[in-house]
Amino acid sequence: MKVQNLSNKISISLLETLSFNLDKIQSSNLIKTKDSAERVKLLLLRDLFQLNWGIEKSKNKLVISPPSYYNKEIIRQSMSVSRQEILHKNRAWIEKHIDLAKKNLAHGKDILKSEISPRIEVCKTRKQHDLFRIFRYYWSSPYSEYVGRRIRIIIRDEGIDGNPIIGIAALGSSIIHIPDRDKWICWDRNIRTKNIIYTMDAYVLGALPPYNYLLGGKLISYILASNEIRRIYKEKYKYKITIIKKRTANDLVCIFTTSLYGNSAQYNRLKFKDRLLYIPIGYTSGYGTLHISNETFLAMRQLLKEKGLILTNQFGDGPNWRMRVIRLASDIIGFNSNILLQHSFQRGIYAIPLARNFRSFLLGKTDKPIYYNLPMHTLVKFWKERWLNMRKKNKEIINRIINFNPEDFRINKT
Numbered sequence: 005m006k007v008q009n010l011s012n013k014i015s016i017s018l019l020e021t022l023s024f025n026l027d028k029i030q031s032s033n034l035i036k037t038k039d040s041a042e043r044v045k046l047l048l049l050r051d052l053f054q055l056n057w058g059i060e061k062s063k064n065k066l067v068i069s070p071p072s073y074y075n076k077e078i079i080r081q082s083m084s085v086s087r088q089e090i091l092h093k094n095r096a097w098i099e100k101h102i103d104l105a106k107k108n109l110a111h112g113k114d115i116l117k118s119e120i121s122p123r124i125e126v127c128k129t130r131k132q133h134d135l136f137r138i139f140r141y142y143w144s145s146p147y148s149e150y151v152g153r154r155i156r157i158i159i160r161d162e163g164i165d166g167n168p169i170i171g172i173a174a175l176g177s178s179i180i181h182i183p184d185r186d187k188w189i190c191w192d193r194n195i196r197t198k199n200i201i202y203t204m205d206a207y208v209l210g211a212l213p214p215y216n217y218l219l220g221g222k223l224i225s226y227i228l229a230s231n232e233i234r235r236i237y238k239e240k241y242k243y244k245i246t247i248i249k250k251r252t253a254n255d256l257v258c259i260f261t262t263s264l265y266g267n268s269a270q271y272n273r274l275k276f277k278d279r280l281l282y283i284p285i286g287y288t289s290g291y292g293t294l295h296i297s298n299e300t301f302l303a304m305r306q307l308l309k310e311k312g313l314i315l316t317n318q319f320g321d322g323p324n325w326r327m328r329v330i331r332l333a334s335d336i337i338g339f340n341s342n343i344l345l346q347h348s349f350q351r352g353i354y355a356i357p358l359a360r361n362f363r364s365f366l367l368g369k370t371d372k373p374i375y376y377n378l379p380m381h382t383l384v385k386f387w388k389e390r391w392l393n394m395r396k397k398n399k400e401i402i403n404r405i406i407n408f409n410p411e412d413f414r415i416n417k418t
Contacts, residue, residue: 040307041337047300048339055082055295070343079264079349086146086297091415093298098141098415104131105138105413110161110168112214112408118163120215120392122170122223122384124232126240127156139172139212141415145264146298152177152325153204153253155240157233159224161215171211171224175204175237178260184286185260185353189366199366201253202373204237206261206356209270214408217401219391221270226387228259229281229356230380257362257373262288262351271354276378276386282354290350293326301326304333311336 049066053059056078058069071078091098110118127133136156155175160167178200186196206228211220227233237256244253261282263271271282293301308314313332327345334341359365359373395401 040303040310044300044303044307044333045337045339047297047303048334048344051295051297051300054085074349080144082295082349083145083264087144089298090146091141094141098138101134101138102413102415104134105415106410108135108166108169109212109410109413110164110214111410112405114164114168115161115214115218116396116402116405118161120161120170120218120223120384120388121163122227122380123160123162123167124227124236124380125158125160126236127158132156132158135169136172136174138415139169140208142212143210153241153244155204155237156208157236159227169212170215170220172208173206173210173224173228174208175228175233175259176207178203178205179292181291182260182353183289185355188285188355189363191366195366195368199368202255202366203258203260204256206259209261213413214405217405217408218395219387222274222391223384223387225270225274225282226276226383227380229276229358229376230378230383231375232380234358234375255365255373257357257359257365257375259356259358261354261356263354264349264351267352268354275390276383282356285353285355288351288353289346291346292349293330293345294349296330296344301329304329307333307336 049059049068052068052070055074056071058067058071060067125132127136133156135158153176157173157175159170159172161170180200181196189196191199209221209224209228210216211224215223234256238254241253261271267284268282272284274280274282308329331341331345334344357376359375361370361374364370365373
């Protein structure tokens with residue numbers, strides 16, 4: 005994971021009245037100052053220190069510089085810290101809803117008898133949103149929410165009594181500027197601003213036990229490319245008008261998703277017949293907010309609130325709300341927000357075209373998308389023939405499945 009502009013450094017001044025031990029900056033006990041600006045500075049220092057950023061004292065300032073690269077272990081450690089923070093904050097809610105999760109999972113022995121017949125369920129009720137939330141805490145990456153347009157999806161198995169949950173997925177407003185994606189589409193700034201409304205990001209996509217042992221993640225990936233998903237999108241947004249551009253948002257021609265460690269075992273080689281469904285198109289520039297902890301972000305929001313600055317995150321209000329909060333708060337405390345935001349983790353980018361002429365449509369050269377015809381049942385059948393049948397021949401995998409009991413399901417901090 006290379007980091008760009010390695011010579012860039014940030015100098016930050018701390019209040020003269022504050023003293024602290026740099027060697028112990030990871031300790032949250034040191035961050036008790038009531039001054040909101042100073043608290044944001046210290047929390048930022050802690051986040052960056054944990055990511056191996058260089059921090060040196062220089063008179064009354066600290067000079068901060070990014071590492072030459074982020075290896076997988078550093079990324080995992082960062083994810084673990086953020087995840088533990090979120091799980092600790094939400095522990096009471098998780099304990100209250102863990103039984104709900106267990107009641108909606110399959111017994112391992114049952115899925116070996118199931119034909120696995122997926123059904124898409126769009127989250128609308130409180131129970132559905134609670135199920136999505138409890139299962140999102142299960143994965144090792146920290147829970148975060150997109151702002152703007154959002155669709156949360158639960159995939160159930162109608163082949164088993166009770167219709168247990170196979171996995172979950174979520175679509176959100178596309179990130180405004182991703183250079184490799186924009187180059188692949190051939191977008192300039194004006195065309196992108198006009199037509200990004202016709203794309204979405206898959207920011208959650210995965211299977212739950214015991215379906216994950218049978219490559220259920222690939223099954224969920226196939227389902228996102230189906231006719232049913234774009235029809236769900238069209239139905240939800242047929243009357244929606246964006247706040248910024250005052251435009252409708254009911255045609256979805258391409259979905260994008262990313263892989264934290266570059267290449268993805270889940271998306272690689274994911275084809276339907278001879279067509280690659282998930283196309284690797286490059287990498288994010290490492291420009292983002294994933295390396296900023298939720299505690300730091302909340303402190304930034306508090307700082308902005310005290311300054312009378314409120315940034316909204318309503319439908320169509322722009323997908324980079326979190327980034328804008330971090331940028332504005334950083335500027336207030338004299339922290340170079342460009343250097344801070346561009347030194348996040350690079351991710352592999354995948355495109356899932358839903359229309360044959362998606363590029364012409366996104367470039368404004370045609371007004372009508374010509375969609376691929378991919379019914380979900382056809383994609384599911386292909387997944388079974390290409391992936392499931394072979395997986396069921398693996399004795400070690402079968403033993404894991406047989407031994408899975410929903411009562412053993414836990415959401416652990418590690």
